[in-house]
Amino acid sequence: MSLTAVEAPATTLKLVGKGDVDVAEDYEGSYRFAPIEEAQVTRAMIKRYFNTMYERAVSDVVIVGAGSAGLSCAYTLASRRPDLKVTIIEASVAPGGGAWLGGQLMTAMVIRKPADRFLRELGVPYEDEGAFVVVKHAALFTATLLSKVLALPNVALMNATTVEDLIVHHDFQGQQRVAGVVTNWTLVALNHDTQSCMDPATITAPVVVSTTGHDGPSGAFSTKRLVTMGLTKGLGNMRGLDMNRAEPAIVNGTREVVPGLVMAGMELAEHDGSNRMGPTFGGMIASGIKAAQEALRVLDA
Numbered sequence: 001m002s003l004t005a006v007e008a009p010a011t012t013l014k015l016v017g018k019g020d021v022d023v024a025e026d027y028e029g030s031y032r033f034a035p036i037e038e039a040q041v042t043r044a045m046i047k048r049y050f051n052t053m054y055e056r057a058v059s060d061v062v063i064v065g066a067g068s069a070g071l072s073c074a075y076t077l078a079s080r081r082p083d084l085k086v087t088i089i090e091a092s093v094a095p096g097g098g099a100w101l102g103g104q105l106m107t108a109m110v111i112r113k114p115a116d117r118f119l120r121e122l123g124v125p126y127e128d129e130g131a132f133v134v135v136k137h138a139a140l141f142t143a144t145l146l147s148k149v150l151a152l153p154n155v156a157l158m159n160a161t162t163v164e165d166l167i168v169h170h171d172f173q174g175q176q177r178v179a180g181v182v183t184n185w186t187l188v189a190l191n192h193d194t195q196s197c198m199d200p201a202t203i204t205a206p207v208v209v210s211t212t213g214h215d216g217p218s219g220a221f222s223t224k225r226l227v228t229m230g231l232t233k234g235l236g237n238m239r240g241l242d243m244n245r246a247e248p249a250i251v252n253g254t255r256e257v258v259p260g261l262v263m264a265g266m267e268l269a270e271h272d273g274s275n276r277m278g279p280t281f282g283g284m285i286a287s288g289i290k291a292a293q294e295a296l297r298v299l300d301a
């Protein structure tokens with residue numbers, strides 16, 4: 001059966017954009033793209049990327065880390081408050097953190113109740129196993145959440161971009177307050193040892209939500225920096241795995257840990273010295289939702 005007959009229009013289409021563009025969506029051998037110059041492609045990207053950097057240099061909320069906690073926070077915050085400029089900074093090329101797999105290298109994702117409500121809000125299908133639900137593939141959850149976050153007009157995501165430091169201002173009482181983030185492209189940040197003078201850029205915001213995950217090559221970033229800046233006494237250090245203690249501890253502990261900085265997700269286990277929960281993601285979703293509420297509380301204070 002011919003593809004043309006089934007789903008593709010065989011005729012030459014006239015697309016009307018900036019002037020008429022001759023194209024043919026013809027799968028019988030005469031497919032013809034609109035003509036283009038290479039520089040148009042480069043300029044189309046540059047214009048948008050640097051417009052975003054220009055516009056987001058002052059944001060309302062910066063979320064550091066686009067794992068399950070950061071993305072849950074971004075969705076909740078930006079969908080409830082379309083007036084806010086929510087800017088997500090993610091060090092990796094691929095947003096999603098550890099939420100592309102359920103646990104070990106297995107694909108199903110377990111979410112304990114009552115965090116399953118978020119799946120219904122997103123429209124992610126699952127199987128009900130009583131105390132918890134199972135999404136057939138973690139990537140279905142993460143891809144759906146990511147697509148809904150990115151479709152929100154007030155969200156900007158800068159991936160392959162690392163938060164290298166925090167901006168700290170003194171308020172009128174002399175109290176230190178986190179007032180934004182210091183950024184660099186991750187490939188630059190990874191090469192500070194070999195190249196000198198690669199200074200960063202900044203984004204100011206009245207609230208930073210840090211969700212950089214537990215310690216590892218890049219995790220627990222803000223927690224560690226708060227310690228070296230003297231804004232927090234010391235690392236709490238994540239304790240061993242206990243699902244029943246860990247998830248409520250993370251959700252109930254999600255808060256503004258120092259003025260201007262809300263912490264959520266597994267980074268909080270390093271800050272507070274609470275347990276890890278292993279491969280169950282309800283705590284990350286609920287912590288992200290609570291972080292959105294905390295960010296609004298700080299903004300509205």
Ligand code: AHZ
Pocket residue numbers: 064065066067068069070089090091092095096097098099161162163164211212213214218219220221264265266267276277278279280281284
């Ligand atoms: O790339 C990191 C990841 O995508 C990103 N990140 C880390 N440092 C950063 C920095 N600048 C920008 N300096 C940075 N981005 O943060 C994201 C963290 O995602 P994650 O999935 O690691 O953390 P989470 O808290 O959202 O989810 C934790 C999931 C876990 S870990 C765990 C256990 O080990 O027991 N259990 C669960 C459910």
